Amino acid sequence: MNTRNSIRKSTSPTVSERLRTKRELEVMKYKPCPPTPRRKDYVTEYLKRKIDSKGDGIARPIYFNYPTRLSKYYDPKRTSTYFRQLYSVGECIGEGSFGIVYRARNRENNKYYAIKMTKCYVTVLPNYDEIRCLEKVGVHENLVRYYFAWQEKAVIYMQLELCALSLATYTKYYHKLSNPQLWNIFIDMLKALEHLHSRNIIHLDIKPDNIMMSKDGVYKLGDFGMLRDLNEPTLVNGLRSSKNSEGDAKYLAKEVLQAIYTPAADVFSLGISMLELACDIILPGDGPMWHYLRDGTFTSEYFKLVPMKLREVICKMMVPQSEQRPSVISIFKMSNVKRATIAQISRVNYYTVWKADHPEDETEPFIVRINTPPRETNGDEGTAMPPPTAVCVTPPKAVSGVIVHGL
Template structure:
């Protein structure tokens, strides 16, 4: 028995099609926000469905091993935002070989500050080097230095422990991992060097002795530091407070020196705090350093684990370094596992130390860190204020 389908007019068909397929989607369910801090920072509503999972690194590793059977396991969260990812895309492009360019020269050229005399700078160590022979097939680095070991390697460069044949002393040589792809790429690479040359010498700031370019790469001769606070924390974590206070003061002295000279480090974290054989801490890795008097934009935002919230929306202030150092000390003193994003990331930027970490701190350390991680950058003390306060405490 056949059934006659109901008649539907063309107008009704068009109306039904519009309602089902062409209607503007309703995104109102994503607009509500909630406040997760005393300062009233707004966060997406889906954060309210999560619960706080702040914990120590040891506990996080235990959870990771228990969840290893999951399809995706536990992976490191992606950073909040990273401008330096754009540089990786450029450097991952296929290299252009057998092509002479103005920014990839065969012979070494010294790097100098804009107001210096280039010829005088070159004469200091390249032309007057008793070891370097321009006619040799080896470059300046291979002729003048003997590599003893590789200290480390990152996304943009390698660091070697070397012996200088000219004076018989040991140094660290940092060389770029990739060749320049363009003049702009070369200028960005030289920016770190020129800023370091403008910073006056200080015992708690990594010293740059000399720098040069050759065959599309940058080379920097630096103070020799064989380890960092990050590597120390892998062996002993949390770091005992008596030793951590000494490291804390060293870093604050280095930050105060940078700030007094108009520079913001913007990447303060354990792996960028280097340690000499004498146990002195030095600030290193100035690739993101911001010149308050000359720069109009940031090259990047640094590691999101230690990032101050205001950096996402505005130019940095000295308070950004204070916040990053506060998060660094919190991590080292409590073995805290710092999240890169999400609900817990916002909790740590509420201006209050969570109880899971506070109970592991002394009263003095807790007071200092709380001041450093305040939401409002204007509520954070300066490096000099912190040094005076620590001096009264100790």
């Protein structure tokens, strides 16, 4: 998402606008008009068909340092893809400009996962960047877990942990989050950032949409499409990355527009995300109010809605000068945060609240399927897959420099 041109507007200190809350937007008689739909891009459609025709159609695992393998039940002779052969695919649970995410059940271990697949007109290089960073990130309780990736033709697939819902969805129904819940979210996200920053990796797209809630009530940072490894900011295997390193403008630190990428950008994004969650406000994506929130003088009435101890921390995280923002380690050392961290020993599972109010969401999610289960062998489609108990992919700890195995 290129936000430079839309944001660089007048920074007049006189701001007559006021921020609206999400609840106010719900009760408005006349809601704002939706964006004007774009006309059909025939060039893009042509490229999509052209790219989709490339390759031999055989699935191959993608890895850099931790070799992975495809399931032994995958039959490359069949016309159906690895995705359709190995997964019972349910509904779409997310879609962006470059990819789409499905809820799917792995036929081998009968577990549910989120399968992210790129749209076939998207270049694969940025996704190699993402996979490479995810291997380096590893496993952490407060990060959506990455399992493995594979490629068929021009499409890349990633198997990820499936969470219950995002905070963006949760806050559509619950406009007032309690003080303990705000601290739970904040502490969990600090732990996620501490893990990333310790590996010199920054997220660059922190926002409520990308903060997931598990059924255990744990908050996890997800959507790693903007991950940047600060050790190698521009080159990946000798090739210059084409990744667009600007996230959602509403949560973006101002210095990112000047291509200044530091952990402080994540600190700002988390701070302004907590402001949104605490106040239930609709953040601007551009214009004078966007600058007003980033010039250090924002004194809105909504700040009063933020619990005082949390407000003190947020204000420090939203300092305009990136070098003056505290690091995640420094934030953990603040007295207010220390007390909140200790209080995490006994915390409420707020997913149970959601579950009680939305029992219909507990029904079988695969009522509508986009593929059919594998049929019994008929002699020319390979063998049917029995129900084994082994996990599809368990990356060993060997080291390899291969990107796409088998190419």
